[in-house]
Amino acid sequence: MKHIIVYFPYELQENPKSGSGVRPKKIVEAFKKYCEEENLELVLISGTTSERQNKIEQYKARDEYDKALFCYMENSTMPYWFTDPDRKPRNIKIDSGFWNVLKQKNIPISLFYRDVYWQFDDMYVPPKGIKFLRYLMRQVYKQELKTYQKYVDVLYLPSLEMNKYVGWQGNVSELPPGMEKVDISRKNMKLEKPYQAVFVGGISDQVGMLMLLEAFKVLNENEHTINLELVCRENEYNNYDAMQKYEQYSWLKVSHLSGQQLVEVYDRSHVALIPREKNAYHDFAVPVKLFEYLAYNLPVVATDCDAQARLLTEEGFGVVSKVDAAEYGKAILELLQPDKYMKTKQAIAMKAWENHSWYARVRKVADDMLRLKEKRDKA
Numbered sequence: 001m002k003h004i005i006v007y008f009p010y011e012l013q014e015n016p017k018s019g020s021g022v023r024p025k026k027i028v029e030a031f032k033k034y035c036e037e038e039n040l041e042l043v044l045i046s047g048t049t050s051e052r053q054n055k056i057e058q059y060k061a062r063d064e065y066d067k068a069l070f071c072y073m074e075n076s077t078m079p080y081w082f083t084d085p086d087r088k089p090r091n092i093k094i095d096s097g098f099w100n101v102l103k104q105k106n107i108p109i110s111l112f113y114r115d116v117y118w119q120f121d122d123m124y125v126p127p128k129g130i131k132f133l134r135y136l137m138r139q140v141y142k143q144e145l146k147t148y149q150k151y152v153d154v155l156y157l158p159s160l161e162m163n164k165y166v167g168w169q170g171n172v173s174e175l176p177p178g179m180e181k182v183d184i185s186r187k188n189m190k191l192e193k194p195y196q197a198v199f200v201g202g203i204s205d206q207v208g209m210l211m212l213l214e215a216f217k218v219l220n221e222n223e224h225t226i227n228l229e230l231v232c233r234e235n236e237y238n239n240y241d242a243m244q245k246y247e248q249y250s251w252l253k254v255s256h257l258s259g260q261q262l263v264e265v266y267d268r269s270h271v272a273l274i275p276r277e278k279n280a281y282h283d284f285a286v287p288v289k290l291f292e293y294l295a296y297n298l299p300v301v302a303t304d305c306d307a308q309a310r311l312l313t314e315e316g317f318g319v320v321s322k323v324d325a326a327e328y329g330k331a332i333l334e335l336l337q338p339d340k341y342m343k344t345k346q347a348i349a350m351k352a353w354e355n356h357s358w359y360a361r362v363r364k365v366a367d368d369m370l371r372l373k374e375k376r377d378k379a
Helices: 019-038 049-062 094-104 131-151 160-166 206-221 241-248 261-267 280-284 289-297 306-315 325-335 340-356 359-378
Strands: 003-007 041-045 068-074 109-112 155-159 171-174 195-200 228-229 252-255 271-275 300-301 318-321
Touching: 003 359, 019 068, 019 359, 041 049, 041 109, 049 068, 049 160, 049 359, 068 094, 068 271, 068 359, 094 109, 094 131, 094 318, 109 318, 109 325, 109 359, 155 160, 155 359, 160 171, 160 252, 160 306, 195 261, 195 289, 206 228, 206 325, 241 252, 271 289, 271 325, 280 306, 289 306, 289 340, 300 325, 306 318, 306 340, 318 325
Parallel strands: 003 041, 003 068, 068 109, 109 155, 155 171, 195 228, 195 271, 228 252, 271 300, 300 318
Antiparallel strands: none
């Protein structure tokens, strides 16, 4: 039977909570749906080194390489040699050996390369905090990329901007996070005062968060009447005294909700906020929260970090501002103008799900890889 190979050189989490764990699960679900619709078999290879070895041997025993359409892979945040739970490398050629077989059989291979945080001193903590190991591990990450370069035909990144730090010389495309399907049949908030804005997420980016709070302080001093609901983890919020000083203002509501509790928060909001500090890492990172906001049909006001700004402006899903309280406040007011607001809501309703669902991500991969296979088969 014709089939697609989906390959993860690590164990998949059964109940993932973080974005790095959720993405593989959603991608697998979307590939299953695609294969069902196209009458294809999905061959999933993942697990510890020994588990992957068993699955690879089982696949090789089938000897059905001629029926493989392509292989899609996603890397870990750790080099693939160290993805076993104890981080010890075992049978270090099992993965590359399999990729080499696929390449010899002329089966196209694509890879989603998740992150390049290891390039940044302020983000990458070396093993046991030993600074010298930072240098050594960076060499390992670079060697991993060189290995991928031998076998991978198409590299996918969260954004094209990230390739500035990856340095991929071949075919590269972007594959951001995807949208969940949610029930948005509930009545939309009427656009009237007091306007309601929402931020949900981590608050360690204090440059962005304090800019956001100051923007709302200025807005409400000028009698614009815009409330902010700030949703974050309680233990994290308790660490930031500078944010707690704004609790005195009636326009601010701080809550510590998650999961289904957020549905009501989104239901009572007009706009959603992404106030990130502009820096090298944020310029290529694409926040998962952006697509959660869009899933709930919420227009977005974001700072001008390159990748998120490009997506919002190109598709008309929101407005962008410099990391400046006065400018950010103006952007919020711009988006709340009735004509602009309705136009943005319509763009989200028409294009967001079609272009950015997890299924859309998989469909893009399949279309790219099948075109490549067809081109090879004709050669």
